[in-house]
Amino acid sequence: MHRSIRMMFISFVFPALCLGQAPTTAVVTKTDPIAYLNRAIDIMQTQALRRNLVDWPKIRATALTMAAHAENPAGTYDAIRFALASLGDHHSSLHLTPALEALEAQEKAKHPSANPVAISHESFSPYVGRYEPEGHLERRGDRSFGYVVVTRCFPENDRQFVAFESKLQKILAELDQSRPAGWIVDLRGNVGGNMWPMLTGIGPLLGEGDNLGEFTDSAHVSTWRYRDGVAAELDGGKASPYPAVEGAPYHISGTPNVAVLIDRNTGSSGDAIAIAFRGRPNTRFFGEHTQRDSTANQTFELSDGATMWLTVSVQADRTGKQYIDGLSPDEEFPAATRVMPPSSDPVVQAALDWLSRSTEQSMTER
Template identity: 25%
Template sequence: MHKKLFFVSIFSLLVWLATSRAQAFSSADSLAQLVNEAWQIIDTTYYDTTFHGANWKSLRQKYLSEHYHSKAHAYAAINEMLAQLEQPATRLLTSEEFAAFLQEVTGQPHDGLGLLELLSVDLDERTKQLVVVSPVFNSPAARAGLWPHDRLTHIEEAATAEMSLKDAMKRLRKPAGQEVKLTITRENQEKHFALRSEALTPTASALYTAVKFEQGRKIGYLALRMFLQNSSAELREALIKLVQKKVQGFILDLRHNPGGSMASCLQIVGAFLGELPIGKISSRGVISVLAGQGEKLTNLPVVVLVNEGTASAAELLAAALQSHQRAILVGARTFGKGLVHGFQQLSDGAMLMVTIGKLQTLSGEEILREGITPEVAIDMPPSLTETVASTNDKQYLEAVKILARRIAPAGDRK
């Protein structure tokens, strides 16, 4: 039987449930077993029970009738099966590829450009083009000026039109000091970038907090740039300290936040809402309800900043606060990443990534492709090279105005 390493990813919302140890496989029977394991995982967990029109039962007969002479041969068969689903996120990762992916999305130190797999760069569900979601804050990609929704057309001289995300990541992951040339299209204009890989530590810049004095108000500013495993504890601690400093309200900045840990997301939602329902997951005809976790820490007014780089877990958080009228959203419509993924480990240690559901808002609207629309739209280029939360930041300034109006008289604060 296949062993499981599950996580649930709302386009990169991660929840780890178990681990297992790889086994050695070389015989024809063992290689056929790998193919069968992959087929069974899709058959029992893939979110679309029509399998995009593929005759999934007959595919099993076809591929199990073959004689496999190498692991590469078995992997090729698995990839052929998965291609029938036309769902690029559902794919096979070797143990080495999965290790690199895990190192990035959990915020561990690594060499790179700031274009993390699934979080910062992904395949568009409709066009199958490589697209930038949002670069890691203060990374080479961010400083160079890559924006959300930039279409990545070339990596060095290689065109990406028929390139899988797995192949693209092999070309984007380089040791520190090596240069990578990228070509993108933005609003039908071609742009060229030369990025140099460097040592990155995403945890160092995942959360920034400050007390700001604006329009006669004392405001707690929290910029959450990724959802890492420790982000919920850090943000909850920051909230408590800001309340102790007698702030009168909060601006929660989720701009350029591509997502991350689902557990952290639910706990952060809980800090503002408590254990209320916040969204839904639709999978194989079943609707599951997500709820905030942990104690509610504040009743102070909140304004949330969002933009085109707000994705995945950040969209879930923004939608939850909006649905319960706990916060007013300011900025631009969010990215629109709303598929739910799981990983299961095959017997040889390879990982099968499977799309297992779709994320919905509390009212049942899908986030995928639609995103979350803020109540107050403020047009502003989604650049990470500009100074945020400053006099040049139009979205921030509008958030300050709205929060100042929402702040209650001193005697009514909680």
């Protein structure tokens, strides 16, 4: 069994895009399928974040019944998916190589009466289709406000990692030349990926610090840092830095007002960025409750090359508050059914209302 470093990938919205560490070729073995299934459940029972909230005898018995006709490990995959879903963390998942997918299809063809795992098909946010960071200025009266869209990020290498974070900082730098009175950070539809280039990219607006958020479980805490163009995870005093932004990092002076937009598909790493803004001064949230998977995963490789992405820790903000069930906005709105221009988007307009009032109040207090 191989245990990877912590992963921050969402796996069930766009599985083809997820960058796990499963091998590229399958090693099909003659492993006893029942022993294989029991081993997978053993890993869940000892490592999962919610391991103490689950009726393991019941889950194991149900999973073994589901796999009663299994002739090889591929016949147990649905039973493993059932056990992972029973954890209730909305984030754990099973990942197969193409060869194992083909083998599973063969097994299901032999036993068509087997009960598949029920999969929920929720209505996706219309903002899921955004792929690249973007920015522009929004005007309200005689004031302008910076508007930045932070999209999901699935870098395949360091070059793509740096390109994403550098593009975000470049957007901030260009908009900041207009001296905006406040900012909107739009995380709607950000289903996740790798959180660290997102954190670095938006870092100048988020602000520097050694504890912008946390990964935490019952026995361990590591924190998120952004400083001078570099994001890092701090664990026991040791920093694990990620690739630095290209060129000189940008710095935004002061702590400007920031409106953060979230929705039902702000998840995983997207949730992490929202949580990093929670507790920041002069910040308010607008939209919908997030996707309810504000957790972090580790990968566990099984004997045939299948890989479990298992939720082992929960995200917390800089105050230590945990968000195992996602994040609620300060001002909630009905679920959007289509992408709207900012001028007719009620979430954007509410954010601009708040930014305008906050700016006016700040000027009055001076």
